[in-house]
Amino acid sequence: MAASRPKKQSEIHRQTKETDIRLALTLDGKGAAAISTGVPFMDHMLTLFAVHGFFDLTIKATGDTEVDDHHTVEDLGICLGQAFKKALGDGKSIRRYGHFALPMDETLVRVTLDISNRPYLHYGVTVPDRKVGSFDTALAQEFLRAFSLHAGITLHVELAHGDNSHHILEAIFKALAKALDHACGAEPRAKGVLSSKGML
Secondary structure, eight states: OOOOOOOEEEEEEEEEESSEEEEEEEESOOOOOOOSOOOOOOHHHHHHHHHHHEEEEEEEEEEETTTOHHHHHHHHHHHHHHHHHHHEEEEEEEOEEEEEEEEETEEEEEEEEOSSSEEEEEEOOOSSEEEETTEEEEEEEEEHHHHHHTTTTTEEEEEEEEEHHEEEEEEEHHHHOOOOHHHHSBBBBSSSSTTTTTTO
16 A cells, blocks of 8 residues: 655744744645634635635734734735745645636636745736725735745736625635645656756
8 A cells, every 4th residue: 555645734933023923734634724813804814715725724823903914914924925835845746836717706816826936926906995894905915925925936816807805805815725726736747846947
């Protein structure tokens, strides 16, 4: 009987004068989520991210949300990016590329990415409303920028069309999860890192 592949897992603890975040991630999980960030909208977004990507994700975060949510949201992106990078290790035998177009009612979002070790974010999204509930919608871009930088991912996020701000942001997180799930999956034909250079 063939030995089972080791799980792609990681744990991150980041503590600053502004935030304290503990995060545990399993990439090849079942979509189990236990998220408490102090920012309710991010709890919702990261829970659906875990469910639709089949990632097991536990996050306990506290931050200076009495100031605003910026520091917590940005640091969540940093920690999640670091967790993906650590869990993937040398990136051997993964598909590397991922793309998903996700509809949500009137909204269509496309996410295309390359786990390349060359971080870059293109954010082609205009959210109609400045706030969804108490959440500042501009923070979604800050989260994604921090995530792509610390994960080493080239990430393109584009809104094809959509009018409802909640739908747009939710579609972004779901599409990101689906694209990452594909990119992090095994490519059995790859004998090592999927690159003509031999490394990412």
